[in-house]
Amino acid sequence: MAAGAPRVFVSHLSGVPVFDPNGDQVGRVRDLVAMLRVGGRPPRILGLVVEVVSRRRIFLPMTRVTGVESGQVITTGVVNMRRFEQRPTERLVLGEFLDRRVRLVESDEEVTVLDVAIQQLPARRDWEIDKYFVRKGRGGALRRKGETLTVEWSAVSGFSLEEHGQGAENLVATFERxxxxxxxxxxxxxxxxxxxxxxxxxxxxxxxxxxxxxxxxxxxxxxxxxxxxxxxxxxxxxxxxxxxxxxxxxxxxxxxxxxxxxxxxxxxxxxxxxxYEERTAGGLMTTEPIVLRPDATVADALARVRQQDLSPALAAQVYVCRSPDETPTGKYLGTVHFQRLLRDPPFTLVSSIVDSDLVPLPPDTPLPTVTSYLAAYNLVSAPVVDESGSLLGAVTVDDVLDHLLPEDWRETDFHGEEGIRHGR
Known part of the structure; x- marks a missing residue:
């Protein structure tokens, strides 16, 4: 783990309020959901079990958690209100890990898990278990007198999957890599x-x-x-x-x-x-490109480009539009490429460096024309704009390739990294 990466003990999260970006409380944390992994790898934290106002318990993925600090959890604001149902591959950290009897790898001594620390992976939204706070002793009267210590996840046995058996749990854990x-x-x-x-x-x-x-x-x-x-x-x-x-x-x-x-x-x-027709710009486009208002700065644009969930094609440029800034937007003003963002000072307004020379694609543009457009201007993504001048979305090169390759290309010529290494 990188020094300085956030670490939180799960006992401190129990009952902590969960807020959306506007400061409105969504609910309170009641547990954490983890997935065990093979190969001695630390369990991964999938998300939080949050109790909302109606006392319903819902699942909040960690990919939608933007902050865990100062006794609160901040979300992206997108919350699915369906009731949480635990799946066979999932473990509840507070409910199933705490008070569990496990063994120290080095001494084979039995200990009790009192708390679990989770840590965020560097430059990612993924979290995994980092350390265990344990007490030595076999319980009963000795339990409160036993020595307590904090150990690395790898120093404890009993929290990983065996690499055998037919259960989907093991295969899913292997697929995670x-x-x-x-x-x-x-x-x-x-x-x-x-x-x-x-x-x-x-x-x-x-x-x-x-x-x-x-x-x-x-x-x-x-x-x-x-x-x-x-x-x-x-x-x-x-x-x-x-x-x-x-x-x-x-x-x-x-x-x-x-x-x-x-x-x-x-x-x-x-x-x-x-x-839209399937093989047109409208049918190919995504409705979630990076859209900024004219008064946004280069710093704002770079912050958006850095979002982990974006594909490289969508992160290659931002689209400048008048409000509203979600598709379909107000008037489309132009594009700013990632390379241009790197060349200008952070305080520069994107409206002052926007490229408005390229004519955007109408939604009914056929696939061959979209392909030629991307090739002619060396683009990995292109704006799709309607007759009123509003940005509808963006066509990316990966979606174009999906429609240009033979229908069975996933089954014949490509077999993952092993296929590349062996020339298949």
Whole structure:
């Protein structure tokens, strides 16, 4: 772990209030959800169990936690209010780790876990267990008199998975080391039954990333085997253009049912994309590019570009528009490329360095024209603007490639990192 990375003992999080970016309280932390991993790796923290005002307990992914400090948790403001249901691959830290009897690796001495420290990985939103606060002794009268000490996660046995067995838990933990495209390739070659079991054991964000890399038949098969509420959660976690592509493969009644279960804002983005022909700029675009107002500074733009969840193609440039700054926006003014942001002082207004020379793409631009546009101007992303001059979204080169390659390209010519090393 990098020095200075945030570390928090979980006992200090119990009952801590959770706030959205506006300062409104969402609820209180009641537990943390962890996933055990193979190979002696520390358990990963997936998210928080938060009790909201109605006393319902919901799941808040750690990817949507922006701050854990001063006795409070700050979220991105996007909260799914569906009731939390623990999955077979998940462990509750407060409920299942504390007071657990484990052993010290070096001495084989039995100890009791009194507290657990979690730490954020450098430059990422991922958190994992870092240390254990334990007491020596076998309990009873001796328990309060036993020596207490704080040890590294690796100094304790009993909090990792054995690398054998057929449970989906073990395979999911192994898959965690792989990129989504490689997990998708592995899933594709499992039996249908096993594929659905493993997919169901993945957390929502991870499954969304993997689904985006799978052939359409596999996507439809997996989504159809999930509970409808879970399927809606996964669709919300997918990029809107990928979710729209997947929903377009479903029967009309299934499509509408899932859209109704999704959050209204997410469903609205997907419906808007589904209104365009598939092989056009409107059908290819994502509705979530980086949009800034004219009075934003270079520093503001760089802060947005640094967001971990952005793909490299979307992080390559920002789009300057008049308010509102969510698609569809006010008047589109132009683009500022990442390289230009690096050359200008942080206090520079983006409106003073905007590139307005390139004509944006209309939403009905056909795929061959989009491809030529990106190639001619050496772009990895291009703005899509409607007749009124509002920015609708951005087409990225990865989405264009998905539609240019043969339909079975995921199954034939590419087999992940091993395929590259062996020339397959």
């Amino acid at each position: 792989l990129r989504p495209a490689d997990v998708a390739n592995a899933l594709h070659h499992l039996s249908p039954k096993r594929r659905v079991e493993v997919a169901a054991a993945l957390d929502d964000d991870r499954l969304a990333d993997v689904l985006e890399e799978l052939p359409e038949d596999d996507q439809v098969e997996i989504l159809g085997k999930l509970k409808e509420e879970r399927a809606a959660d996964v669709l919300e976690a997918m990029d809107p253009d990928d979710a729209a592509d997947l929903l377009s493969e479903l029967p009309e009644e299934d499509k509408e049912r899932l859209l109704t279960l999704m959050r209204p804002d997410d469903a609205a983005d997907v419906r808007r994309l589904m209104a």
